[in-house]
Amino acid sequence: MLAGAFRLSSSSRLAFRGVTTTPVAALERSSPSLGGLVGVRHYNFASKPFRDCYGNLPVPDGAKLRADTVAYLNDFNPKLWYDDPVTTILNAQHLTSGQLEKTVDAFACENGNIRLATDQEIDRIITHMKTFKPEKDYREGVRAAEAELLSEFPHQLIGNQALDFLKQDGVTEIEESLQANTVERRLNDQLLQDEIAGKVDICRAPAFVGPVSNFSNFLDLCRKVLRNVELGVPVVVLSRENTTQHMYRWFQMLVRLFQKHGVDTGLLTYASASKEGKQKLFNANPDGALYITSSREVAKLIKSMHPNTVSSTGGPNTLVAPKMTKEIADAVKLSAMIENSGQCTALRHACIPDTTIKDLEDIFSDAPTVSTPQDALSAGAFAGVFEGSHQAPFELLDGYSTHPDNSSIAYRQSSTLPPNDISEQWRQTYVDLTSPKASEFGTDEMVGSLAKWLVRNQPITLAMNIGHDGDMGYARKLFEQTGQVVYTVGFEGSPALTCQARPQEGEVFGEFPIRSQLGAHTKYPVVVPSPTAGYNSHYNIEFLQNKGKDSSADGELGQLLSSVDSSAVRGFCLLLNEYLADAAGAHRGDGSKTGGPNRTILYGLQRPPMNGEDTVLRCSDSTSYDELVPSLVPFFVTNAWSNCRISVDPSNSALVEKLKAVESLQGKVDIEDAAAFAKRRETTSFYNVVAPEELADGTNTKSLEDFPLVGHFVSLYFPLGHIKSTRVDDEKFVEVFSASEKWLKMRV
Known part of the structure; x- marks a missing residue:
């Protein structure tokens, strides 16, 4: 049995707006009919069966999620993470021979204990990886466990993440996860169908999951763990050097629920391991995929250690606008400060003509601050800089200036584009502002220069704001000359931010390297x-x-x-x-x-x-x-x-x-x-x-x-990827961008 994993009152069950079925049924809507699907293209991006996996999604009650999470945080006992340390778990058994060390949160503050596995315990994991023989289909039990976890315990997932990563808005992640999970379960059904038909072979070597700190409840728990194990791919979840507490807690919950719903716990391993221990695991299981979300530097290093690495990496997300207005200033501020600059879509670069360093000072003059995760959740905040006892560490880079009223915000301004490979400065609010002349904005030369910079640096997102005349010409040229995954076109009254993407709706997401x-x-x-x-x-x-x-x-x-x-x-x-x-x-x-x-x-x-x-x-x-x-x-x-x-x-x-x-x-x-x-x-x-x-x-x-x-x-x-207008039913946008030759078309 796993200690300290569950706290639930009868009122904590997640409610779904507009769904008359139970939460389990809401999570388990039947997939679209698989009859008549063509060949083996079911689950491949943008194919007709892929497109049919959208729609008919549950709508969670965000207000209840938020209220339940605040209550959980108010009652949380910090001693739990000391008394129940992060420990290797192998087939539901705790391996406890290692020495205790301290864990730290996102801002390097001590928050609990961890017991790193000994060499002998690493060897036990390796033996298990080599000898465990999974079945091919665990969907029924895994999805029952998933439904219970996400309907009865989401407030704990959000709360633990808020405590460990200091996330301000974990509610939105769970809301989007509940819907995106439905789409990805349907895609999984199609993949397994092709294996049963003898068309595809799924490799069932254990998969490694290197959790990400800021979006672990969706990207790791759901996408990388649940979607793998339900198709019989065992997973080994790896500990982190920081923020490892909250993903260990969801792992504990998952083991308990697998036991309850009759799923083989041999599918789940938590490796509380040193770097050397992890490398030993990689060497013993070269066929297993390693899934990570990280900086490009880390991804490159890990790929050199384990060639079968599937990584998502960041980039200097960019916002463009023809003029600095109050709306655009707010868009820059919110995009740059989202989650204390701890979101992969956070803005790092803006290109706005005739702007100065004074504009940057004005933008951040009323920058929101946050004292605790509870305060952020209660207020519905998502883009504040932590202050006081939770203040994030900050490193001032050469060439940047800090804001006179907030030393945790830095920026620089230039008439030319930033150098390549600017540092992301994770959890630190940094903005590079490019200020061409207004007469140059939108010209072929200006667009071409910016486009080449975007190709060389590969941001995840590009937000392009349109002037009062409504002319989308420069935005279409940027779209055609670049290769981002996420494009947003904004207008007066509904500006585009860099931090906007809902993959469950067709706003396809990805963090691609250059x-x-x-x-x-x-x-x-x-x-x-x-x-x-x-x-x-x-x-x-x-x-x-x-x-x-x-x-x-x-x-x-x-x-x-x-x-x-x-x-x-x-x-x-x-x-x-x-x-x-x-x-x-x-x-x-x-x-x-x-x-x-x-x-x-x-x-x-x-x-x-x-x-x-x-x-x-x-x-x-x-x-x-x-x-x-x-x-x-x-x-x-x-x-x-x-x-x-x-x-x-x-x-x-x-x-x-x-x-x-x-x-x-x-x-x-x-x-x-x-x-x-x-x-x-x-x-x-x-x-x-x-x-x-x-x-x-x-x-x-x-x-x-x-x-x-x-x-x-x-x-x-x-x-x-996708391009979207911030407007509803924007047929003019559709007309302009659907006609672009950038979309792939058949030639022969």
Whole structure:
């Protein structure tokens, strides 16, 4: 039994507005009919069955969540986290041989005890990982446990997070999680259906979950743990150096509920481990995916330690406006200060013409402050700077000034764009302000310069505000020349902030590394929503071989595939083509019945930025035609083809001859050795350079015997995500942006 995990009164059950069924039923709405779904494209981003997974979502009662959480915090006894220390849990058993150490919260204040596992206890985890044999389907029991956890104990999840991370608004995370979980359960159903049909193999090596500090209740508990284990993928949740208390508490709750609902607790391991202990676990389980959300520096380091890492990374989120107004000033302030600058979508950079350092001083002159998480929750606050006993540590960087009234806010202003790779300064409010001349704003030169900076630095979000004339021209040009996942177009009366995205409505979310450096940080970009186990799944080789033998293509694609030797490669390429034909174009999201803001949403696959920079498929002296063609197909069959080139080493005569035989490739192939290509890169800016050996440079599969899900494979090359208007039913916005050539379209 797990101590200290549950505190519940009969009044704590979560209420759902507009839902007449019980909370369990509200969480477990039946999936849309799976009859008649096409091929194996069910769960791949933007496909028709993917789009059908939206809608019919529960609407939680946020006011009750907030009130119950405040009551929980008021009654919380801090001794609990000392008396019941964070401890390794293996198959519901506590391993207690390690020495006690102290834990700290987000601001480095001591808040409890942790017992790090001994070497012998790490070995016990490794033995369990290697010997535990899961079943393939635990959905019934896991979803019953999930429904009880999120209907009866959400106030504890929010409260523990508020105490540990000092989160001001954990209510919104739970509200969005309840809805996004419904969408992702439906996607999981489709993934499992394909495995049962013999089309996909889900890898059931234990998955590692490195929890994120600020959004753990959704990203870790729900997306990475529950969605994996319900499909039979065991998980090992890893402790953190800070803010580890609140995710340990949800892990305790989960074990208890698994026992109650008859789910094998061998699926759940909590590793309270040192860095050395974690590395030992990684080394023992190389096939297991490691899921993390972190800075780019951390992701790159961890990816070098564990190649099967699937990471989400931050970036300098940017807001653009043609003029500084009171609304825009408030948008900058709220975007920059959200969660004491502790949200992945927090603003780091603004571009507003004719602004000065005095404007920044004025923006933050009335910056809200917060004394405790209880106060923030009671007031409905989400963008305050903590002060007093909860004040966050602050480091002043060279070149920045602190606000005269608040030393926890810093900024700098320049007429030119910031340098590349500006520091995120997590939990510290920092703003870089770019101030072009008003006469330059919206010009091709200004837009092009900003767009190239955005490509080089890859923010998560770009908020583009429109002037009083309503002209969206500059925003469309920025959209077309960049590759963000989240775009927001705001207007007078409803300005765009950087911190706006509701993936359960089609406001698809993702934290992508810089495209040209993607492979150093992650196996695939992470898209929300998606079925998490799919990131470590592959197509069944016999299924692909049969498809390659039994199906064919004509026209230009048929000629391209005619020289492919492997039937499995041919089958994979045909699947790619079918998926792209199904998913291409701009699709409408719908936020009208979810209880949140009702914005006008377009989402879908996009071609690489239309900025004159090419993607180059660089083939070495040993690259085979079969290795090249899968990476070539997504470009070849779509409008992305106009910005794709193939570079081949002249000594690879076999590949050169096959490429010459394909009529549609004429004029697209450059024959050059490694030295010549390197010299060309010194003077030519490319969007991306891909070595296609073993399906994207061997980063994502071990050989041409492993073929990833087509949606994940395409995401290695193409931007994807959403753009939204802050207005309701904004048909003018839809007209302007749905007509953009940025949306991926079929060419052949």
